[in-house]
Amino acid sequence: MAKIVCVLYEDPVTGYPKSYARKGLPYLDRYPGGQTLPTPGAIDFAPGELLGSVSGALGLKKYLKRLGHKLVVTSDKDRPNSVFDKELLDAEIVISQPFWPAYLTATRIAKAPKLKLAITAGIGSDHVDLQAAIERRITVAEVTYCNSISVSEHVVMMILSLVRNYIPSWQWVVKGGWNIADCVARSYDVEGMHVGTVAAGRIGLAVLRRLKPFDVHLHYTDRHRLPESVEQELNLTFHPDAESLVRVCDVVTINCPLHPETENLFDARMISKMKRGAYLVNTARGKICDPKAVARALEKGQLAGYAGDVWFPQPAPRNHPWRSMPHHGMTPHISGSSLSAQARYAAGTREILECWFAGKPIRNEYLIVDGGKLAGAGAHSYSAGNTTGGSEEAARFKAAARGGSKGKRKKK
Numbered sequence: 517m518a519k520i521v522c523v524l525y526e527d528p529v530t531g532y533p534k535s536y537a538r539k540g541l542p543y544l545d546r547y548p549g550g551q552t553l554p555t556p557g558a559i560d561f562a563p564g565e566l567l568g569s570v571s572g573a574l575g576l577k578k579y580l581k582r583l584g585h586k587l588v589v590t591s592d593k594d595r596p597n598s599v600f601d602k603e604l605l606d607a608e609i610v611i612s613q614p615f616w617p618a619y620l621t622a623t624r625i626a627k628a629p630k631l632k633l634a635i636t637a638g639i640g641s642d643h644v645d646l647q648a649a650i651e652r653r654i655t656v657a658e659v660t661y662c663n664s665i666s667v668s669e670h671v672v673m674m675i676l677s678l679v680r681n682y683i684p685s686w687q688w689v690v691k692g693g694w695n696i697a698d699c700v701a702r703s704y705d706v707e708g709m710h711v712g713t714v715a716a717g718r719i720g721l722a723v724l725r726r727l728k729p730f731d732v733h734l735h736y737t738d739r740h741r742l743p744e745s746v747e748q749e750l751n752l753t754f755h756p757d758a759e760s761l762v763r764v765c766d767v768v769t770i771n772c773p774l775h776p777e778t779e780n781l782f783d784a785r786m787i788s789k790m791k792r793g794a795y796l797v798n799t800a801r802g803k804i805c806d807p808k809a810v811a812r813a814l815e816k817g818q819l820a821g822y823a824g825d826v827w828f829p830q831p832a833p834r835n836h837p838w839r840s841m842p843h844h845g846m847t848p849h850i851s852g853s854s855l856s857a858q859a860r861y862a863a864g865t866r867e868i869l870e871c872w873f874a875g876k877p878i879r880n881e882y883l884i885v886d887g888g889k890l891a892g893a894g895a896h897s898y899s900a901g902n903t904t905g906g907s908e909e910a911a912r913f914k915a916a917a918r919g920g921s922k923g924k925r926k927k928k
Contacts, residue, residue: 518873519586519630520609523600524570524637525616526591532571540564541856547661548722551881554659554864563859568613574637574862576869583873593618594829601627609633609872611865615849617643617830621904625652633872637865638663638852641884642774642801645902646894649885656885657878659864660893661718663852667799668722670825670851671769675727677845678795678821679706679767702820702843707731712765714758714781715772715800716742717897723769724750737761738772740896762790767797770824774801776901784809793820799851802828803903811841819843825851 541563546552561567561575568574573589580587588607592599593616600618604610608630612618620634625648634644636658649656677683685699711727712735713720721742724734728750736742737755747754755761758781762768768790772778782796782805790796796819798805805824813819823845827836830849838846864882871878883892890898 517584517586518608519603519606520576520580520588520611520869521600521603521607521618522573522576522587522589522611523593523616523618524568524573524589524591524613527569527571528566532569533566536564536566536855538564541859547664547718549718551661553860554662554867556863556866557870559863559866561859561862564855565858566855567858567862568615568637568853572858572862574611574865576862576866579866579869591616604628604631606630609635609869611635611637612643613853613861614638614640614643615830615853619829619904620644620649622648622902625649625654633657635865635868636884637861638857639667640773640801641894641898642803642903644884645904646775646885646890646898647900647902650888650890650900653888654885655872655878655883656894657868657882658884658893659861659868660879660881662860662864663854663857664718665722666854666857667719667771667851668726671719671723671771671797671799672726674797674799674823674845675711675767675769675795676706678797678823678843679704679709683845706767709733709766710735710764711767711769712736712755712761714761714768714770717771719799720769720771721746723771724752732767735761735765759786759789762786762794764791765794766791767795769797770800770804772800772804773897774803774903775897775899776903777899779803779903780806782806782809784812787813787818790818792818795819795821795823798822798824798826800826801903802826802830802832807837811837814841814843821845823847825849 544553559575560578566572570589570591588603590599605627607628622645631654634654634656639658641656641658644656681703688695688699710733713723714737716736716738734750735753737758741754787809810822814822821843825847826849868878880892884894890900
């Protein structure tokens with residue numbers, strides 16, 4: 517019998533859904549490029565259900581119970597002596613999501629002698645200390661491609677929202693106003709702008725494809741250059757590094773993994789190289805951008821807007837500068853957790869577990885670390901090292917939230 521600890525985000529404050537806005541999901545069997553969607557032996561959920569929160573449990577409860585395994589599902593991961601910390605001590609498998617990451621630091625790994633497998637239900641395993649996993653020969657796997665298109669759609673939405681000044685315009689409607697001049701004073705057309713992506717993997721390339729019909733000039737940089745046929749198809753301009761790209765772009769979207777080489781890439785120096793009045797969108801990882809540098813650039817006009825749904829730490833403290841800075845379009849980390857994506861990453865998580873329990877190889881494209889080294893998607897996208905440093909700051913969010921709640925109750 518294996519013990520599995522699954523860390524998921526909290527249920528809706530209004531209660532777990534009894535019904536949904538739409539019935540079912542469109543049928544898909546392959547991703548762009550031909551990779552098949554997850555192929556578990558079976559699933560115990562209806563696609564389109566809320567699976568990523570605690571009550572949904574990724575649809576794994578019945579399956580793991582039938583096999584006689586012990587499943588612990590919690591959202592409590594950051595406070596001292598959290599449920600995650602206590603249950604991790606004798607866990608063999610940990611499942612977490614990028615949206616509510618259970619930071620699997622070297623310290624935590626050292627306290628979990630039985631840990632053999634860390635699964636990311638989604639894309640992006642930077643919340644795991646990959647160097648520590650390599651040294652302990654822990655297998656790290658993620659459901660590659662499961663929410664790449666979901667994130668790319670979110671990127672396009674954010675670019676249009678920033679450039680067209682959508683959010684302030686919506687706020688005028690909510691406030692009962694009809695202030696057209698206020699709405700359009702910061703509104704532009706995307707047409708004709710130069711738009712670049714930092715990384716053109718599955719997400720970055722999908723963003724480029726979706727932006728081509730807007731008649732923009734497309735740019736990219738990546739450690740792996742795209743085939744010449746793709747560059748010609750999309751009329752792409754390749755840049756050898758991020759700095760040469762940002763100098764010419766009106767909009768920059770960050771779509772690279774977080775590893776030691778990309779951590780803090782967009783600091784004050786890099787932002788100063790961008791065109792004045794450019795827009796920056798980050799759905800990759802919060803630690804790729806310096807929070808204070810971004811806020812200052814918005815206040816001074818170096819950036820015209822910043823949008824993203826990735827923060828560090830996650831959840832973000834109430835006093836995080838990205839909550840209150842001007843001209844932002846921030847969301848919680850939701851871009852890759854649509855109900856559509858949840859069906860895929862839940863199925864992919866089960867596929868990985870089925871392989872693990874049967875002693876069969878996990879898909880190569882799902883592997884990040886295996887056999888004491890970077891493997892599969894990990895060897896292509898990551899560098900060995902650790903980017904979990906500072907994750908203990910996430911505990912501040914819970915402390916601030918508890919303090920705020922107590923204050924409110926006292927007032928009543």
